[in-house]
Amino acid sequence: MMTSFLFRALDARAGIFLAIMAAAIILVPAANLLAPEGSAFHVPNYAVTLMGKYLTYALLALAVDLVWGYCGILSLGHAAFFALGGYAMGMYLMRQIGTRGVYGDPNLPDFMVFLNWQELPWYWYGFDMFWFAALMVLLVPGFLAFVFGWFAFRSRVTGVYLSIITQALTYALLLAFFRNDMGFGGNNGLTDFKDILGFDIQADTTRAGLFAASGVALVLCFIICRALTRSKLGKVLVAVRDAESRTRFLGYRVEHYKLFVWTLSAMMAGIAGALYVPQVGIINPGEFAPANSIEVVIWVAVGGRGTLVGAVLGAVLVNFAKTWFTGALPDIWLFALGGLFVFVTLFLPKGIVGTVSQGWTALRQRKVSAAYEAGSDVPPGAPPQSPGATANVSATKPNPTPSASAGAEPQPAE
Amino acid sequence: MSLLKSFFLLVGLMVCAASEPSFAQSGPEALRPLINGLAEGKYAETEKQIGALVATGDPAVAPALEALGEGDLYVRKSDGAVFIATKAGKGYALTDPLTLEQAGEAGRRDVSKIKVNNKLRRVLRSALGSLTLMAADPQVRMAAAEAIFKARDPDGIEALDAALAAETDDGVRKVMEEARAAAVLNSDLDEPQKLDAVQTLSVMGNRDALSLLIGVQSSAGGAVRDAATQAVTRIQKSIAAWDAAQNIWYGLSLGSVLLLAAIGLAITFGVMGVINMAHGEMVMIGAYVTFVVQELIRTSAPGLFDYSLFIALPLAFLTSGVIGVAIERGVIRWLYGRPLETLLATWGISLMLQQAVRSIFGPTNQEVGNPDWMSGAFEIGQMTITYNRMWIIVFAMLVFAGLMLVLKKTPFGLYTRAVTQNRRMAASMGIRTPWVDAMTFGLGSGIAGIAGVALSQIDNVSPNLGQGYIIDSFMVVVFGGVGNLWGTLVGAMTLGIVNKFLEPYAGAVLGKIFVLVFIILFIQKRPRGLFALKGRAVEA
Numbered sequence A: 001m002m003t004s005f006l007f008r009a010l011d012a013r014a015g016i017f018l019a020i021m022a023a024a025i026i027l028v029p030a031a032n033l034l035a036p037e038g039s040a041f042h043v044p045n046y047a048v049t050l051m052g053k054y055l056t057y058a059l060l061a062l063a064v065d066l067v068w069g070y071c072g073i074l075s076l077g078h079a080a081f082f083a084l085g086g087y088a089m090g091m092y093l094m095r096q097i098g099t100r101g102v103y104g105d106p107n108l109p110d111f112m113v114f115l116n117w118q119e120l121p122w123y124w125y126g127f128d129m130f131w132f133a134a135l136m137v138l139l140v141p142g143f144l145a146f147v148f149g150w151f152a153f154r155s156r157v158t159g160v161y162l163s164i165i166t167q168a169l170t171y172a173l174l175l176a177f178f179r180n181d182m183g184f185g186g187n188n189g190l191t192d193f194k195d196i197l198g199f200d201i202q203a204d205t206t207r208a209g210l211f212a213a214s215g216v217a218l219v220l221c222f223i224i225c226r227a228l229t230r231s232k233l234g235k236v237l238v239a240v241r242d243a244e245s246r247t248r249f250l251g252y253r254v255e256h257y258k259l260f261v262w263t264l265s266a267m268m269a270g271i272a273g274a275l276y277v278p279q280v281g282i283i284n285p286g287e288f289a290p291a292n293s294i295e296v297v298i299w300v301a302v303g304g305r306g307t308l309v310g311a312v313l314g315a316v317l318v319n320f321a322k323t324w325f326t327g328a329l330p331d332i333w334l335f336a337l338g339g340l341f342v343f344v345t346l347f348l349p350k351g352i353v354g355t356v357s358q359g360w361t362a363l364r365q366r367k368v369s370a371a372y373e374a375g376s377d378v379p380p381g382a383p384p385q386s387p388g389a390t391a392n393v394s395a396t397k398p399n400p401t402p403s404a405s406a407g408a409e410p411q412p413a414e
Numbered sequence B: 001m002s003l004l005k006s007f008f009l010l011v012g013l014m015v016c017a018a019s020e021p022s023f024a025q026s027g028p029e030a031l032r033p034l035i036n037g038l039a040e041g042k043y044a045e046t047e048k049q050i051g052a053l054v055a056t057g058d059p060a061v062a063p064a065l066e067a068l069g070e071g072d073l074y075v076r077k078s079d080g081a082v083f084i085a086t087k088a089g090k091g092y093a094l095t096d097p098l099t100l101e102q103a104g105e106a107g108r109r110d111v112s113k114i115k116v117n118n119k120l121r122r123v124l125r126s127a128l129g130s131l132t133l134m135a136a137d138p139q140v141r142m143a144a145a146e147a148i149f150k151a152r153d154p155d156g157i158e159a160l161d162a163a164l165a166a167e168t169d170d171g172v173r174k175v176m177e178e179a180r181a182a183a184v185l186n187s188d189l190d191e192p193q194k195l196d197a198v199q200t201l202s203v204m205g206n207r208d209a210l211s212l213l214i215g216v217q218s219s220a221g222g223a224v225r226d227a228a229t230q231a232v233t234r235i236q237k238s239i240a241a242w243d244a245a246q247n248i249w250y251g252l253s254l255g256s257v258l259l260l261a262a263i264g265l266a267i268t269f270g271v272m273g274v275i276n277m278a279h280g281e282m283v284m285i286g287a288y289v290t291f292v293v294q295e296l297i298r299t300s301a302p303g304l305f306d307y308s309l310f311i312a313l314p315l316a317f318l319t320s321g322v323i324g325v326a327i328e329r330g331v332i333r334w335l336y337g338r339p340l341e342t343l344l345a346t347w348g349i350s351l352m353l354q355q356a357v358r359s360i361f362g363p364t365n366q367e368v369g370n371p372d373w374m375s376g377a378f379e380i381g382q383m384t385i386t387y388n389r390m391w392i393i394v395f396a397m398l399v400f401a402g403l404m405l406v407l408k409k410t411p412f413g414l415y416t417r418a419v420t421q422n423r424r425m426a427a428s429m430g431i432r433t434p435w436v437d438a439m440t441f442g443l444g445s446g447i448a449g450i451a452g453v454a455l456s457q458i459d460n461v462s463p464n465l466g467q468g469y470i471i472d473s474f475m476v477v478v479f480g481g482v483g484n485l486w487g488t489l490v491g492a493m494t495l496g497i498v499n500k501f502l503e504p505y506a507g508a509v510l511g512k513i514f515v516l517v518f519i520i521l522f523i524q525k526r527p528r529g530l531f532a533l534k535g536r537a538v539e540a
Helices: A001-009 A011-035 A046-070 A078-100 A112-116 A130-154 A159-177 A204-230 A232-243 A246-248 A252-280 A291-302 A307-326 A334-346 A351-373 B003-020 B028-035 B041-057 B059-070 B117-134 B138-150 B154-167 B169-184 B191-204 B207-217 B222-272 B279-300 B300-332 B339-361 B387-409 B413-423 B421-430 B433-455 B467-479 B485-506 B508-527
Strands: B073-076 B082-088 B090-096 B101-108 B111-113 B377-379 B381-384
Touching: A001 B138, A001 B467, A011 A046, A011 A204, A011 A307, A011 B339, A046 A204, A046 A232, A046 A252, A046 A291, A046 A307, A046 B339, A078 A130, A078 A159, A078 A291, A078 B485, A130 A252, A159 A291, A159 B207, A159 B339, A159 B467, A159 B508, A204 A232, A204 A252, A232 A246, A232 A252, A246 A252, A246 B413, A252 B041, A291 A334, A291 A351, A291 B082, A291 B222, A291 B339, A307 A334, A307 B073, A334 B339, B028 B041, B028 B059, B041 B101, B041 B117, B059 B073, B059 B090, B059 B117, B073 B138, B082 B101, B082 B421, B117 B138, B117 B377, B117 B485, B138 B154, B138 B169, B154 B169, B169 B191, B191 B207, B222 B279, B222 B381, B222 B387, B222 B413, B222 B433, B222 B467, B222 B485, B279 B300, B279 B467, B300 B339, B300 B433, B387 B413, B387 B433, B387 B485, B413 B421, B413 B433, B421 B433, B433 B467, B467 B508, B485 B508
Parallel strands: none
Antiparallel strands: B073 B082, B073 B111, B082 B090, B090 B101, B377 B381
């Protein structure tokens, strides 16, 4: 049962993706650690960290794609879950500092000593244990998403309204975490981490390990998402996206489906945040900024919403562009990003992956139909299914002139 | 009690001065020995000398006494002459204390400071107060009375009595009476006088009076204490009421800012179902138009500065409106039926507009001045009302009324309302919906532009100006409901007032968080806002 569930996740496109990921997970750390400095194969340390960061972003984009691309919930607040996961990890890393902080207090993190706090607030208990922090990375964003979604979906808040209140959510959290009394370091956030699970956080091996961990997390989440969206439940999600009322009238509890996928997505965002923090070495309230959440959405849009692989690709591409632009032409970056928003929504509504696979399908259909017209023995009917069947519903236009064979044969897309 | 004596002297002099002004004009040279006397001997002698100076009743001694209080009075060692000295280079620049003319310079070692202690400072303060109580300028008299109120010096009572007898200005008279009451309560006068004083302060009824009376409550006994207790409760009640009024005022002021920022958004959202994320940037552009207009006026026609806002208003409306129409024609019309994509595209536009402004004007805040009629403040009871906040409320109301008029009384408004209610039906009836869309978007953006003119008066004009308002305006629109301007008005004012009432208890940030959480919960209850459009659609 479980194997068939997971097996369904695999097809050609997913296979290519997984192969590339596996190669990256093995080769990048290897090239960083084994290849000697100066050799052509050596990957510098900063590049490992940078790519690790991209992978966590890709995981966040995957989470957004799951709710937006498959369920039609445009979240403008996913960075909130990302940051919450990051804070949970940050708290663990703060506790690991122990007496090595500036003030050397065995019990309190530096910022609390600085603010004259006498004892550890209750919500910091347990974060000195990794398993507890790891659990919180999942539970805190998951719980928040569950409560928020429970209210929002039950009262059928949809569309633009939902997008705006997700933004209000992350904005409220942003303001809250800026407060010093919250006990999360206020403006400065949590930083100055020393080690993770006993390994020095600055060491090359740790960094390579974190990269690999990010890659593995991404692969696992990808497989889960892939299996989920290709299951029956995934079909219902797509139905909710395309015709929510109709799905409800057919007897599906739409809000339950939405709530499930929403909470799952928030947990994935939390994992992404937790992997992000040790690699960049800081978490502060800036991560909650509404603009961040909106940027994630554009990664997904660029790659192609509703295509999982596209979300990953979009996140990596846009962030690579960002790194390059902000270094080379800092003034141009916002123009480029803004232009990307406009260009993608106007001209690439399916994103890169969606558009490419649509073109691919069209090409194959044309071949098939050409062969059919030439009188070869390809049986009519059964149009070739593309992997992203949902993405190209509109690609197969209804036949303008009714044909004799009941219109079942594929039509070449213009 | 030498000081008291000198006050009696002074009072006598002042009464004479009131009847015969020429008496006190003794000329600078007659005063000089007294001034020079300040430098002789110890504190006690200086105090005596101050008394003698005050006794002359000549306002010309005031600068010297002021300088003494501030430690700027020096004596020249060679001849014992006294000067007001300010540091200049390695030495001091000397000023004659009576004529206030330049009197050359002196080396650091040639002069020595006349020292004062706290007791002398107190003496000086009340001495200056009584000196200026009789000044010709009512503002100076007012300031003097206020100084005595703060010092609460019982020695000032006689001077005040004399001044009260001669006072003609009612406003100054009131302040003097209050100052007298404050001084009486600090003196060892008998009970009936003190009860009168408590009464006066109780009528005065502000925070100063309150803190004074609380002091009396703890120090005095018997009837005075009871009277003070009563007065304190009374004042506390009235202050609480005034505080509430002040909060409502602040709330209205914040609400009208929100209204200005949100009203354009509400129209476009209502008509087109489109969230314009670049709306905040339209506000920002309006503010920058004001800046440019003011710069042009500064360089070419400084006399027009007071009218700069009136010039900026139509220009801001046009600039933002034209940009709005361009956005609608260029981007949004291709995205109909895809509200979420529109949201992303307009967000992209907002990023580009921000960066464009940053590239042209630089990332720093720009200086936008307030015209004269917008600066300053006046007081009603215990409330301070600044002119710029007041005008913004008035302006927001005018914009609201104007917009209402446009929507209710013009053909364009009729079309707009028709499209808001039922787009397809309106199109079937021959309304050119694309034209209505473009014009509505232009109108909404234009209003954002004039909101920017108003906001430039109270906020920093920077490329990020719009970002600060965008989320708040969304909240207003979502809270008030779309397609109904009254909803926007009620939403903006409610959020403004609630915010300001939460602030004193929870702090500004926590108050804002509460409001956001409240809206998130509110949306659950009424997913289409406070004033939802009635209709039969299953899904909007």
